[in-house]
Amino acid sequence: MTASDNPQAIDRSRQAFLSRSTLLTSVVLIVGMLGVLVLNALPDGNPLHVSSATVALLGKYFTYMLLALAVDLIWGYLGILSLGHGAFFALGGYAMGLYLNAQTSPLPGWQAVMTYFPVAALAIVLAPGLLALVFGWLAFRSRVTGVYFSIITQALTFALMLVFNRNEMGMGGSTGLTRFYELLGFSLSSEGMTVALFIASGVAVLLAFWLCRAIVVSRLGRVSMATRDAEARVRFIGYRVDHVKLALFVVSAMIAGIAGALYVPQVGIINPSTFAPLFSIEVVVWVALGGRATLYGALLGALVVNYLKTVLTGAVPDAWLFLLGGLFVLVTMALPQGIAGLLARRRGRQEASA
Amino acid sequence: MNPIASGRLERLREFARPDRVFDFMAPAQSPVDVSHGPILYLEDVSVSFDGFQAINRLNLTIDDGELRCIIGPNGAGKTTMMDIITGKTRPDTGQVWFGSRHNLLTLDEPQIANLGIGRKFQKPTVFEALDVTENLELAMAGDRRIWKTLLARLDHEGQARIDEVLETTGLSAQRHRLAGVLSHGQKQWLEIGMLLMQRPRLLLVDEPVAGMTEPEMHRTADLLTRLAGQQSVVVVEHDMGFVRSIARQVTVLHQGSVLAEGTMDEVAGDPRVIEVYLGGDEEAA
Numbered sequence: 001m002t003a004s005d006n007p008q009a010i011d012r013s014r015q016a017f018l019s020r021s022t023l024l025t026s027v028v029l030i031v032g033m034l035g036v037l038v039l040n041a042l043p044d045g046n047p048l049h050v051s052s053a054t055v056a057l058l059g060k061y062f063t064y065m066l067l068a069l070a071v072d073l074i075w076g077y078l079g080i081l082s083l084g085h086g087a088f089f090a091l092g093g094y095a096m097g098l099y100l101n102a103q104t105s106p107l108p109g110w111q112a113v114m115t116y117f118p119v120a121a122l123a124i125v126l127a128p129g130l131l132a133l134v135f136g137w138l139a140f141r142s143r144v145t146g147v148y149f150s151i152i153t154q155a156l157t158f159a160l161m162l163v164f165n166r167n168e169m170g171m172g173g174s175t176g177l178t179r180f181y182e183l184l185g186f187s188l189s190s191e192g193m194t195v196a197l198f199i200a201s202g203v204a205v206l207l208a209f210w211l212c213r214a215i216v217v218s219r220l221g222r223v224s225m226a227t228r229d230a231e232a233r234v235r236f237i238g239y240r241v242d243h244v245k246l247a248l249f250v251v252s253a254m255i256a257g258i259a260g261a262l263y264v265p266q267v268g269i270i271n272p273s274t275f276a277p278l279f280s281i282e283v284v285v286w287v288a289l290g291g292r293a294t295l296y297g298a299l300l301g302a303l304v305v306n307y308l309k310t311v312l313t314g315a316v317p318d319a320w321l322f323l324l325g326g327l328f329v330l331v332t333m334a335l336p337q338g339i340a341g342l343l344a345r346r347r348g349r350q351e352a353s354a
Numbered sequence: 355m356n357p358i359a360s361g362r363l364e365r366l367r368e369f370a371r372p373d374r375v376f377d378f379m380a381p382a383q384s385p386v387d388v389s390h391g392p393i394l395y396l397e398d399v400s401v402s403f404d405g406f407q408a409i410n411r412l413n414l415t416i417d418d419g420e421l422r423c424i425i426g427p428n429g430a431g432k433t434t435m436m437d438i439i440t441g442k443t444r445p446d447t448g449q450v451w452f453g454s455r456h457n458l459l460t461l462d463e464p465q466i467a468n469l470g471i472g473r474k475f476q477k478p479t480v481f482e483a484l485d486v487t488e489n490l491e492l493a494m495a496g497d498r499r500i501w502k503t504l505l506a507r508l509d510h511e512g513q514a515r516i517d518e519v520l521e522t523t524g525l526s527a528q529r530h531r532l533a534g535v536l537s538h539g540q541k542q543w544l545e546i547g548m549l550l551m552q553r554p555r556l557l558l559v560d561e562p563v564a565g566m567t568e569p570e571m572h573r574t575a576d577l578l579t580r581l582a583g584q585q586s587v588v589v590v591e592h593d594m595g596f597v598r599s600i601a602r603q604v605t606v607l608h609q610g611s612v613l614a615e616g617t618m619d620e621v622a623g624d625p626r627v628i629e630v631y632l633g634g635d636e637e638a639a
Contacts, residue, residue, distance in 0.1 A: 215504065218503070218504050218505070218506070219491070219492070219503050219504070219506040220500065220503040220504040220506075222481075222484055222488055222491070222492055223492060223503055225481065225483050225484065226481040226484065226492055228483075229481055229482055229483055230479050230480070230481055230482075232442075232475075232479070233475070233479045233480070233481070234492075235463040235464055235467070236440060236463055236467050236472070236473045237467055237472075237492065237493045237548065237552055238464045238467035238468040238498050238552065239464060239492075239498050239503075240464045240498065241464075243499075243500055244500065244503075247500045
C-alpha cells in the first residue's frame with residue numbers, strides 16, 4: 001500500500017534515516033557545492049564563471065542555513081521557540097574572532113588561551129553549549145514553556161548584547177572584533193581561503209543536517225515530537241521531559257555556535273549587533289518561511305530569504321523590512337507549512353493524479 | 355601480585371564494568387512491595403487551592419489486583435485525587451504510599467510513572483503526529499534515559515508486545531494510521547493501550563467512556579474488566595450504567611472525602627449517597 005491509494009496511511013519512510021527528502025536534500029547540497037566550485041574554477045572571461053565574491057556570499061548563506069537548522073531542531077520538533085538563538089551564534093563567532101585576533105597580536109589575560117586553535121575550537125562549541133545547559137536547566141526544570149520561554153530567550157540575547165557592548169569586556173566593545181588576517185596560518189584574503197571556508201561551511205551544513213535527521217528519526221526524536229504535542233502525557237509515561245528538552249537545546253546551541261564560528265572569518269567582523277533580538281527573530285522567520293518541522297525546509301527558508309535580502313536590500317533598501325514582514329504575514333496566512341508544505345502538497349497531488 | 359593490590363584491582367574492574375552503569379548512577383528503583391497489604395494507600399490527605407478545599411482528609415486504600423470505581427458529583431475531587439497520586443499536585447497534609455515501600459510524595463511524575471502507575475486523562479491524550487504503533491512504542495516500559503532513548507531500536511520482543519496490545523485494544527487494523535485521525539473511541543483505547551505498554555501495577559483511568567457510543571462503551575467495559583486481576587485498576591466515571599456494568603467495589607467521593615464505600619448496590623442504597631449524588635435521575639438505584 002502506498003500513500004497515494006490511502007491518504008490516511010502514513011509514510012513509513014519518515015522513520016528511516018534516508019527518506020526521499022533527505023536523499024534529495026543531500027544530493028542537491030553536494031551537487032550544488034561541487035557545481036559552484038567547478039564554475040568558480042573556470043577562467044575569468046567565461047560567461048559561466050562564478051566570482052569569488054559570490055562564493056563568499058554562498059559560504060555565508062551556508063552558515064545561516066546551519067543556524068536555521070539549529071532553530072528548527074528545537075522549534076519544529078520539540079516545540080521550543082527560541083527567540084535568542086543569535087546569542088549562541090554570536091558566542092561561537094566571538095570565540096572564533098578572539099582566535100583570529102590572536103594570530104596577529106597577543107591577547108591579554110585569560111584570552112591568551114584562545115591563541116591555540118584546538119582551544120578555540122573547543123570554545124566554539126562549549127561556550128554556547130554551556131550557556132544553553134545552564135539557561136535550559138533553569139528554565140526547563142521550572143517548566144517555563146511557550147511564550148514565556150520565548151520571552152526569556154529574548155531577554156538573554158538582549159542582556160548579552162548590552163554586556164558585549166561594554167569595553168571592559170575586552171571584546172572590542174561596540175565595534176566588536178575585526179581586523180582578521182590569518183586562519184590556521186593561511187591568509188584570509190586569499191581566494192583559496194574563500195573556497196576553503198565555503199567548503200567547510202557546506203560540509204558543516206551537510207553533517208549537521210545528517211545529525212539532526214538521525215536525532216529526529218530516533219526514538220528520542222519521537223519522544224520530542226510527543227513532547228511538542230502533549231507534554232503532560234510524555235511525563236506520565238515516564239520520560240523526563242526536562243532532560244529531553246535540555247539535551248536537544250544544548251545540541252542546537254552547539255550547532256548555532258559552529259555556524260557563528262564559520263560566519264565570522266567569511267564576513268570579517270563580529271560585533272554586538274549579532275546579539276540583537278531582531279536577528280534572532282529573523283532566523284525564526286527563515287524557518288517559518290521554509291517550513292517548520294522539516295529539516296530541508298529550514299535550509300531552504302534560510303537560503304531563499306537571505307538571497308532575497310541580498311537582492312532587495314540592493315534594489316530597494318528602504319523597503320526590505322516591509323517586504324520581509326509582508327512575506328512572513330503572507331506565509332503564515334497562505335502557507336502555514338511554509339515552502340516545504342507547498343512542495344509536499346504538490347507532490348501529493350501529482351501522485352494522486354498519476 | 356600481592357593480595358591487597360589484586361583486591362583493589364578487582365574492585366576497580368568491578369567499578370569499571372562496561373556492561374552496566376555505575377551503582378551510584380543506577381536508578382533507585384525497587385519492585386513494589388504489596389506483601390504487607392494494599393498497593394495504594396492514602397491517609398488523611400488534604401489539599402486546598404486558594405481557600406477551596408478540593409480534598410478534605412481523604413482516606414483510601416486499593417488492594418492489589420482490584421478494580422475500583424470512584425464516583426462523585428462534579429467538584430468532588432476525583433481528578434485532584436489522581437493528580438496527587440501521580441505527582442502532579444502535592445497535598446498540604448497526609449500520606450500517599452505505593453505498596454509499603456514507596457512514598458509517592460517524595461517522587462515526581464516520571465519517577466512515579468516508572469514505578470508502575472499509569473494514568474489515562476479525561477480528554478483522550480495521544481500523540482497525534484505519530485502513528486498508533488509509534489504511540490505504543492514510546493509508552494513501552496524500558497530505559498528512559500536520553501542516550502538509551504536516542505539509540506533505542508524496536509526489537510522482536512517489543513514488536514510482539516505491541517502486537518499483543520494492539521490485539522487487546524482491537525486496534526490491529528489501525529496500527530499504521532496517525533493517532534490524530536482515529537475516532538474518539540479509538541483514541542481512548544489507544545491511550546489505554548499505551549498504559550498497558552508501560553506494564554503498570556496500578557492503572558488510573560479518568561472517565562474512559564465520556565463521549566462514547568453504546569457499543570464502544572461495552573467494549574471498554576470488557577477491556578477494563580479483563581485488565582483487573584493482572585493490574586489494579588481505578589476508574590473514575592460519571593456514567594452510572596457503565597459503573598454498574600464493571601464495578602465490584604465502589605467509592606463515592608463528596609466534597610473531597612469518602613462518603614460511602616461498598617458494592618454498587620450497597621452504595622446505591624445509602625441514603626446519604628442518594629441525597630448528594632444519585633438523587634432523582636437514578637431512581638432505580
